[in-house]
Amino acid sequence: MDENILGLVAGGITSVAMLPQLIKVLKNKDVEDLSILMILFLVLGLSLWVWYGIIKEELPIILSNAFAVLVNICLLISYFRYRKK
Template sequence: MNPEWLGYVAATLTTLSFVPQAIKTIRSRDTRGISLAMYAVFTVGVAFWFAYGVSLGSWPMIVSNVITFVLASAILIVLLRNKRAAG
């Protein structure tokens, strides 16, 4: 049996777990409880996971990290705009 299905299940669950928080943050624009340093490092880390997935040709890793990168980047942008507006 091909263990690739494990990657698909893991990628789906971890990406889906991130979606509700991303939607809530993007809709509410409330970033008071979010660390800028954490999100910056997290977003860069996701980009590296994507690159690693590309180097392996692992579709579960590629697709899940593209989705997570887009969502994390959106939150990071909202966070940066809020920090800038706060002065």
């Protein structure tokens, strides 16, 4: 198997891992069980992976982690929008 295809498949699977959580949050407008610290660390780590992918010019790393950053930023925005004050 071509290593770029393997990277895209692996990255795609891990990138969509948080989509069910985002969909649930958007549907129920409930962020009570979300850990803000976990989301912040995840966005930071994923952003560093994007940077690493840019430095190494590795498109699978860039694309999969950039998508994951986007999903988790949406979760972060949802957290602040739907949290109980």
